[in-house]
Amino acid sequence: MNKNVLVTGASRGIGKAIAICFAKNGYDVIVHYNGSQQAALDTLEQVKQYSSNSTLVQGNVSRQEDVQQMFKVIKETYGKLDVLINNSGITKDNLCLRMSEQDFMDVMEVNCKGTFLCSKEASKLMIRKKSGCMINMASVVGLCGNVGQTNYAASKAAVIGFTKSLAKELGLRHIRVNAIAPGFIQTQMTDQLSEEVKKQMLSQIPLQEFGTVEDIAQCALFLASENAKYITGQVIQVNGGMLM
């Protein structure tokens, strides 16, 4: 039986690239989206070229009812989950002084609480078969901070603490939990930044170029593989040397 993977936020960007990469490498892929149904259907179509037993699930990862429903569908369809990739994430940037309570909480809810809710449900499936792998999308910003991103940086630092704690809780059950901290990766999320900010960021990257979604997908594929069987509780930085 093929291994399966749930990729949250696979309608575009990094999640979409991960979904396609895992399908190419023999996984059945559960393509998750929240609002972008058409884009998610497009991801599914591409995924199905490599893995016909792939499927679509919808849900807001910050809502417990949605997440429980998503996992009910996964349990009914596959009876198991081998790999969870907590990739869904949002930004609502502003200087701390100007940031509303709502914008702070929205980012914490999706990035941090969403990771918790999906990991909790995935744990139930993985503990039953005493194996599994979770990969949480953190950020370089969660390690070094960034002007205008107190909410986002706090949420990603929380994801890192969550990753390490869960790795300790689940190690005994042979479930590995790691995080990837991407640097500046070219996606819709980063397209929103001004040319000036992009130029300034490029000057801080020793490899002198922005990362691609494929760079992150290849790292996730490695972490999910047997080649990474002794790696847990780690934060793998994929950032062109931006932070060392």
Ligand code: NAP
């Ligand atoms: P993106 O292009 O903006 O895509 C975000 C994804 O998250 C979409 O598929 C979206 O689904 C989903 N999502 C948003 N709100 C959601 C919610 N409430 N419930 C469930 N899903 C939700 O982002 P990206 O640039 O690919 O980033 C992916 C991950 O990498 C994020 O966690 C991000 O923080 C992290 N990251 C990105 C970079 C970068 O340079 N791009 C750097 C460091 C870390 P719908 O469209 O269907 O709503």
